[in-house]
Amino acid sequence: MFKHIYTYELKYWLKKPAFYLYAIVFASIAFIAIVGTAGLFDSLPSTNNGIERLVNSPFELNYMLQYFNKFMLFLLPAIIGATIYKDYKNSTHSILYSFPIKKQAYLYGKFLSALTLVFTIALVVGLVIMIAEHIPGLHESKIGVFNFKGYLQALLVFVLPNLLFYGAIVFSVVTYSRNIYAGFIVIIVLFFLQNITENVFSGFLIALLDPFAQNAVMYETQYWTLIDKNTKLIPVFGTVLYNRLFWLTISTLIFSLANKSFTFTEHPIATFFSKQKGQRSTKYEAKRLSDMKLPVVTFNFSDMQQFKNAWSMSNMELKSIVKNWMFYIIVAFGILTVLFAVGKVTNNSEMNILPVTNIILTIPALFFITVIMLLTFIYSGMLVHKDSTSNMNQLVDASQISNFSLLASKVIAIIKMQALLLLTMMLAGIIIQVYNNYYHFEIGLYLFHLFAVQFVGLIIWAFASVFVHSLLKNTYLGIFTLIIGWLGISGLKEIGINTRLLLFNFSEPMQYSDLNVYGNLLQPYFLVKSYWFVFGIILLIITYLLWNRGVTESFKKRISSARSRFFKNAKIAASLSFIVLIVLGFTIYKEENKSEELSSKERSNAFNQFEKDFAKYSKIKNQPKITDMDLNIEIFPKSNGLSVNGSYILVNKSSKSIDTILVKTGFDEITEFTIDRKANIVDEDTYVKFSVLKLNESLETNDSIRLSFTLKNKSNTLFENNSNTLNNGTIFKNDILPRIGYFLNSNQKHPSDSAAQNTHYYSQDSDAISLKTVISTSNDQTAIAPGYLKKKWTENDRNYFKYETDSKIKNSLSFSSGAYEIKKEIYKDIDIEIYHHKNHVQNLSKMKEGLKAALEYNIKHFGPYQFTEARIIEFPITEGTYASVMANSIPTSEMRFIANTTDETIDISFYTMAHELTHQWWANQVVPADAFGAIMLSESITEYISLNIYEAQFGREKALQFLKMQRHRYLNGRVREPGIEPPLMLVEGGQQYLAYGKGIMSFNTLSHYMGKDKLHTVLKGFLNQYKDKGAPYPTSLDLVKTIKENTPDSLQYIIEDYFETVTFYDAKIEFVRINRTKNNDYEVILDFQFSKYKDSDESNELVLSDYMEIGFYNDKNEMISIKTALIKSKSNQMKFQLKEKPSKIILDPNLLLIEKDVKNNVLNP
């Protein structure tokens, strides 16, 4: 019996085109993805790159197949679910179930045949990838040795088991509920489940609970280097196996439950909420026939009434959606994801931020909108086919309702559903805000973002969904097509289709900023959306013309009946829409072609070519330095325009004459420059904007020339803002101005390289400069440049500001313009000013406290502040999330103004400002040389001083918390290090985990043992030695040398372990005994282990003569005593005399050791 059912089902599906369609769709996507990532569509990569990530390594194959697998899961309801559902749909079951079929044969026959089909598709995909990696034309560097085991592993451990597990669940649920859509819901729920586990759990639990085992693989391979990823097989006998077993158990459980409860009955098994009380229905006798005359009613068939009908009918359709429990399950999961996403974005790794409306409207809203889209796909199918599914179509179709009303009622119902869900999203957002004690409700923003910005996109999808479903008789094929289409749009971008005219309903997510609102993104957004909206209308007109009325007709018949419907209104609407579509399309086309933007491929080609052709100039190191700058900047916020004219004085500070000057001008700007000395441009790259000037008469030592320039932004198009000017909150830096020297490969020198000390880390073309700026902006904005405001006036309805520096500053400049509120305070004769958005007041006083504390601390320990002003200037979140010190300004991201410092964690606002201001000493007074280790001098010291300021302000406990966070930052950061972790004193620019995390620990430990005052004195001496001196600039080696000279022999090991090498400690409490002594004291005998080792050689334990602190605490968690022990061996037993009985002992309570595992440092005797 089983065999018959099995083969019958197989034959049934093999006859259907849908099966082949599914296979072809997946196979072709896989093929394109593989050859695409293997570089078939790209130019050749530049040769000097290091190791490439291989496309066909087991790791990558697995990644790719797991990714495909997730989308293949949508086949499960479409095939495995459908295979049993079709018996219910066609009511075959009422006959079939009376046959003498064995239940097991029926269920297993159906399930296994469908599973065979799904497996076949998966295997076809695997096969296609196998073929794809062998086709010619791929980049050899991206293709490794063919590894069959990789395929085998990915398929046998992940892909096929996933299909089996979730196929079983889908089959069970569809069998139990007799509802195919429930199958789709299962898949969506699984996706949510993955998302939720990722947000709720951590580490091993995520790995275990991830339904698709992607996190299990990540967990097992988290410490893999690129070489590992290119060569190793994924270890499957650990976490992966547990994960597979876990989900095997779950699916088996569900399958056997469904299997057990399955009976051959006409009606589905009642669920607890669908079962209604049994009622006896009594037959009653016919009443006397009443008067046959029907009451007189008016019939209305006007066009207007057709609209009204559609509206009222849509309510009925909407009810059928929202009366369904599946709808609520998805919505509930959607809200949960929003909740977790809000949690995730407001507690990100950088900082905690307030749940402000525009943050809720980013990723969390995007999640929910994706849910709305999936529901649109599903329910538009249900509505389009509702009449025929319920077999009521003959009644409806024979009524005089127009096709227009029928179609419109379904479209409107879907749109109403979307609106309802958007409202739900808004309420969920507000509730989350209330829950987080955030009460600044921006209802207007919610409404605008959800109901204007997002709604259009959803409505266009509603049009498309109704269109697709009305073409395809099979609802699940329709849903599947839509999902693939939706995912495929971003795929089109991948293969190089970039025009908005072809990327259906596609738009990049828009980040809203309180300062800059949507920038200039709204106009192009709505232009593109109206184009697709009209396109959607045309789809609907086609849908209308092809609308099937009465008996289902062949497609040919539908086309011919469409012709007969195509007159009057339809014709007018179609031609109108078509004209509007052409007009909008042409506008988009014109705007897109205005900008001469190269594609990313062409761009990288241009840069590769530049590197080849101009590398020879990198040898020209001797260049004049900028000493004076004169700038005249005009900012036009409304038109996003920027123009600058200015001049530099360049001085030859070297002892050799200079005859070649290298000038790099702003990449996005149009710059013209001249020098006041005869010179020829001998070489030039007009795309990269690099010119080589040969002076007729060379520039001798201490001689100077003037470079004058004008620059303006490339003209803006609707889609591209080519200037740095924003409507509000403009910020740009000196990188748009002309720079001198070969600009690639800077910051690459070893500190022992003597050339490194000639230039500083921040700009190679100047030491310190004097700057005069006249900056103007619109009449409602304030413009800010480095230096002090000398004059301010209004001319031609524009605001002008003149800024000048009193002392020389580093050539790291920022310029701002915006409509700010300003908060001012004078502290120790220093003007403190905060330029901020009017709503962003939550953190102002904390920021000010941070500045003041830093001023106080640094002036006291390291000497005077070099400015009389400290300005914090807010810039939009779209421009970055950082804060950075630039002369006497600290441009600070909007994100930091919405920091959430109410909870018990680190006061990020205070800390950020303390940190940035401390840089005025450590980065601006002492300017590190252009070499590795530079940011140890700037960031590590600054972070260490910030810790001290923090401790002075908030106390020891808080400072320890801060330190703990930094240790975490270091340990977490180092595992993501793509290369080899260098010692602290050779830290590179991008290695923030090292400069901040390890840097602060190193200086703190050193300071702890050698004495804070002593270290401060050493640092102050170092500062005074290099302060405002220009070249030669100090390197990290210079500082380490100075510190070494001032450190007693017993502590020299700290410098070696923390600064000069990558060393780890491990301390572990083993045993403790407490004895009462005669004089009522306590004797504590402590057994513990202690070791240290180099990261490069973990097995080799180093010789010890190290200090460690041991803290003793009473039952109120108060410290009784802290002892410092000198440790010389691995196993130790020590005795301590205490006045009080300890109930907790902690090794290294002050977090002085760099330990990977601190869990075993604590013991409660």
Added chain:
Amino acid sequence: MNLSINNLAKTYNNGTKAIDNLDINIDKGMFGLLGPNGAGKSSLMRTIATLQAPDFGSIQFQDIDVLKDPMSLRKVLGYLPQSFGVYQKVSAEHLLDYFAILKGIASKKDRNVIVQHVLELTNLYDIRKKHVSGYSGGMKQRFGIAQLLLNNPKLIIVDEPTAGLDPAERHRFLNVLREIGSENTVILSTHIVEDVKELCTDMAIMNNGRILQKTIPSEATKTIKNNIWTTTIKKQYLKTMEEKHLVLSSSYNENNSLNIRVYSDEKPSIQFEMATPNLEDVYFIALKNS
């Protein structure tokens, strides 16, 4: 109130000739379309009800060209298909209101009045709040009539409405039909002769997509007044009888013998007695002759 069908034909993709160059004229009153299963009755009904396009031919109702202007016909059409379903979990009252919208009754008040009226008329008023999907067969058929009445139709097509109804329900149902048939054109397709006999003023017998005979029930029996003969035989002789005579029908007696009815101009043999002709005889004669 005249429906005229000319030269109508429909062949399905699988080659079945469902309607074969059919001509018929139907006047006001109850019209019974009698035919066995698969005769093409439902295809014809659907085609008249604008749900299926014929290959060629024409259908005219009063001054409406049905094939060219289906919407105009739908305004005066009431159609009850052979089988139909309804949306899940919707009460009769709500569903009728929905149908009232579909049928162009714009005002909510009007809809309420007429829905209540048809509910009472079809005796569904007491169970109007129950889900139609849970109705019994008879109740559902009455609901079908209720929805059909909403637009006060002039042309009513009911396709095998009594199939599967118990005698009481069938009786009730036919009563309702009779009432509405008096003023309009009602086409009742059925394979149950009784239905036609009890109800129809006009009738036609259809098979293989063609009209075999169009007649008036009372007249039809008159024409075969002296041609129907009956006798009782043992069942093993049925075959010989069928070879010798035109046997119209046979029915078992309690003792397992058979009563047969035979069509013949003269008395076939001595054992036969003349019988009063009935409509069933007319039906079977038409089928046997085709």
